[in-house]
Amino acid sequence: MTAQITQAAPTHLTGDIVLGPHQYGKAENRVVRIYRETDRHEIRDVSVSTSLRGDFAAAHLQGDQSSVLPTDTQKQTVYAFAKQRGLESIESYGLELARHFVDDVEPVRCARIDVEEYAWARAQVNGREHDHTWIRQGQEVRTAAVTVEGTGDEQRTWVTAGLKDFTLLKSTGSAFSGFLVDEYTTLTPTEDRILATTLIAEWRYTTTDVDWEATYLGVRALFVERFAEVHSLALQQTLFEMGKAALEAYPMIAEVRLAAPNKHHFDYDLSPFGLDNPNEVFHADDRPYGLIQATVQRSDAPDAGPAWTRGAA
Numbered sequence: 310m311t312a313q314i315t316q317a318a319p320t321h322l323t324g325d326i327v328l329g330p331h332q333y334g335k336a337e338n339r340v341v342r343i344y345r346e347t348d349r350h351e352i353r354d355v356s357v358s359t360s361l362r363g364d365f366a367a368a369h370l371q372g373d374q375s376s377v378l379p380t381d382t383q384k385q386t387v388y389a390f391a392k393q394r395g396l397e398s399i400e401s402y403g404l405e406l407a408r409h410f411v412d413d414v415e416p417v418r419c420a421r422i423d424v425e426e427y428a429w430a431r432a433q434v435n436g437r438e439h440d441h442t443w444i445r446q447g448q449e450v451r452t453a454a455v456t457v458e459g460t461g462d463e464q465r466t467w468v469t470a471g472l473k474d475f476t477l478l479k480s481t482g483s484a485f486s487g488f489l490v491d492e493y494t495t496l497t498p499t500e501d502r503i504l505a506t507t508l509i510a511e512w513r514y515t516t517t518d519v520d521w522e523a524t525y526l527g528v529r530a531l532f533v534e535r536f537a538e539v540h541s542l543a544l545q546q547t548l549f550e551m552g553k554a555a556l557e558a559y560p561m562i563a564e565v566r567l568a569a570p571n572k573h574h575f576d577y578d579l580s581p582f583g584l585d586n587p588n589e590v591f592h593a594d595d596r597p598y599g600l601i602q603a604t605v606q607r608s609d610a611p612d613a614g615p616a617w618t619r620g621a622a
């Protein structure tokens with residue numbers, strides 16, 4: 310038999326040094342928009358990040374800023390649009406900004422706008438909702454990302470929406486057993502455990518003709534309903550059921566991406582104190598944690614293009 314000689318990858322490369330993918334923008338502009346047309350105000354509290362893509366090589370290679378719309382200008386646009394175009398939903402606001410940068414700023418070929426929204430609920434004062442005082446809601450953050458590429462008839466748009474920091478816990482209705490066992494396995498199977506996670510979910514729309522508010526609330530409600538009602542055999546199964554429910558209810562959603570840390574709750578050993586502990590006292594461990602990630606998608610989902618591309622493409 311002839312010995313196979315495998316060509317090892319060279320360790321010293323000699324090729325020219327060139328600029329690779331690049332993008333730039335202003336990250337995490339914190340915008341609070343108050344609607345005060347009546348005494349009953351409305352509030353939207355968001356963080357907006359802009360990323361512009363195109364041929365900005367001259368700035369990197371020659372220090373030539375002639376094509377560079379300053380990130381400061383991008384910031385000013387973000388605030389001006391909160392007044393001029395309004396902030397009815399983070400998706401519609403993201404669309405306005407992304408289209409503006411691509412349509413009106415010549416060197417920009419593609420714009421991506423990431424928006425996070427922080428929820429406020431009206432304070433209850435003297436038994437009724439107050440007109441202009443709110444209490445910040447939990448940790449949950451609503452998210453959206455809008456990418457617009459090209460101009461005129463060639464223009465293409467992608468919208469994803471989602472949530473993060475969405476912490477859910479159920480105190481029964483969750484098992485984990487029947488798993489693969491090897492010589493290192495010590496985990497005891499359980500038919501009744503706490504299931505808890507801090508969910509990150511994003512879903513991709515196939516159209517911009519969407520009631521953004523209603524769809525967000527609908528998907529969120531389905532996630533909660535499935536988490537509560539599915540008798541969980543594993544977090545993996547629960548995640549699939551959550552994604553499936555969203556796709557079944559909303560035909561304009563092509564795929565749902567879910568990431569769920571399994572926030573382990575271990576039965577605390579109370580036997581040194583002569584106490585039994587039938588699933589009543591737990592140690593909530595913060596790390597390490599299982600990390601379960603899944604995409605649930607339609608088999609005929611159209612190509613995602615740059616919808617998920619966060620960094621320079």
Ligand SMILES: O=c1[nH]c(=O)c2[nH]c(=O)[nH]c2[nH]1
Nearest residue numbers: 485496542543544545571599
């Ligand atoms: O829902 C779970 N999925 C796993 O893959 C896993 N692995 C583990 O140790 N506990 C769990 N729980």
